Amino acid sequence: MAADCWLAYRLAPAWTVYSPAAATWGMIELVHLPMEAEGNQSMSDLLALYRIQELELDIIARTERIKSINVEMAGDAALVEARASFETAQATHQDAVKRATEHEHEIRAVVEKRANSEATLYGGAVTNPKELQDLQMEFEALSRRKLTLDDEMLHLILERDDLGEKLAEIQAGLDEMTAAREEANIDLQEEKDELTAAVNELLAERKSQVTEVSPDLFQAYIRMRKPKANRPLAALQDKACTSCGIEQNVVVINAINRGDGIVHCQNCGRILLRL
Known part of the structure; x- marks a missing residue:
């Protein structure tokens, strides 16, 4: 046996490694798949499983984008704020119009009552x-009331008109924002439709790929998916795991090169394969 040859024997939960060159035994702790998934898994199984992982990551990314589009289409914060401002301005303007109208009715009532007093007086x-004196006092009081109401009416008209102009400006801005949002929603809907179609295609391909993987290996992959943040597999590149970046020892690298089946990253425990 060559001096640089390594022998590895399975002693759960670790691998016992013997180096003839160093004449020593060492323990390498590894994270393993369940026993039923261990064994001589073919490279085609691992490649198919890696493709499933790629498909799932793509599906997740596209689905998240669809969710964000739904949120964006459902409610634009700036547009919601603009609508609230418009509703407030509209209510304020309507109140000013109501007060001006009520004031106008009161002026008409005073004018009519003063005219009746004047007609009776003269x-x-x-x-x-005594009655004539009372009529004279009433006429003068109504005349003073009319002057006060006229002055108040002038302020109410100015306030009403000013609020009306502001309301028109706010409405114009709201109409512009609404039109822009509707136009943007058209683009968002097109993007959403494209994403949905792509997700359906990816799901169909994933379903096909699952049939290419042994059931035990696929179930083990499913169990590893959550704790490994949807990335149970990682490629070996330049002797390092592409997920955690840790360079692998010679035992792991040789096992991958020989195609010994399932080989794990000695650091993060992901299934390693060479693409």
């Missing part, structure tokens, strides 16, 4: 001095 039907 109509000649009333001759009693």
Whole structure:
């Protein structure tokens, strides 16, 4: 046996390694798949499993984008704020219009009442001095009230018109934002449709790829998927695991080169394969 040859014997939960050159035994702790998934898995199985992982990662990414599109289409924060501002301005303007209208009705009532007082005062039907004096006082009071109401009405009209102009500006901005959102939603819907079609194609390919993998190996992959953040497999590149970046020892590298089946990264425990 060559001096640089390594012999490895399975002693769960570790591998006992003997180096003839160093004449020593060492223990290498490895993370293993369940026993039923161990064994001489073919390279085609691992490649098919790696393709499944790629498909699933692509599906996850596209699905997350679809979710974000749904959120974006459902509610634009700026548009929601603009609508709230418009509703507030609209309510304020409507209140000003209502107060101006009520004030106008009050002025008409005062004018009508003053006209009646004036007609009675100067109509000649009333001759009693006390009654005439009361009518005169009422007429003067209504005249003063009319002046006060006219002054208040002027302020109400100015306020109403000013609020109306502001409301028109806010509505114009809201209409512009709404049109922009509707146009953007068209693009988002097109993107969503493309993503949905792509996801369906990826799911179909994944279903086909699953049939290329042994059931035991696939179930082991499923169990590793969550703890390995959807990446149970990693490629070996330049003697290092592409997932954690740790360079592998000669035992792991030789096992992969020989195609010994399932070989794990000595650091992160992912299944390693050479692409």
